Amino acid sequence: QVQLVESGGGLVQTGGSLRLSCVISGRPISLYAMGWFRQAPGKGREFVAAINWSGGSTSYEDSVKGRFTISKDNAKNTVFLQMNSLKPEDTAVYYCAADRSLGRAPTSKEYEYDYWGQGTQVTVSS
DSSP, X not given: OOXXXXXXXXXXXXXXXXXXXXXXXXXXXXXXXXXXXXXXXXXXXXXXXXXXXXXXXXXXXXXXXXXXEEEEEGGGTEEEEEEOSOOGGGOEEEEEEEEOOTTOOOOOOGGGOOEEXXXXXXXXXX
């Protein structure tokens, strides 16, 4: 059984940084492309960033380009989301997800992800 557990969320001021982590258990993370999504209060879930199975290809939502960085450490079975220059509009519950289609490019499509974590809250104060 594959499980994803996020951590690293919290309260930060505008301009601050946070590093989210997502540990996958059950199978090696090297077999999966990974993504981060977020859901703000009263809104639908939206794509943030994704990385392919090897870590050699990434994709970002336009509003986070240059501020957020996704990476994965296959030895630690962990994917990270480094978030810098945070803004109040980044406030949301952040979810990691795993795509088991080996070889697929990083995708922003929710339906292409097979496993999801429970989410971690990020709150950016103005």
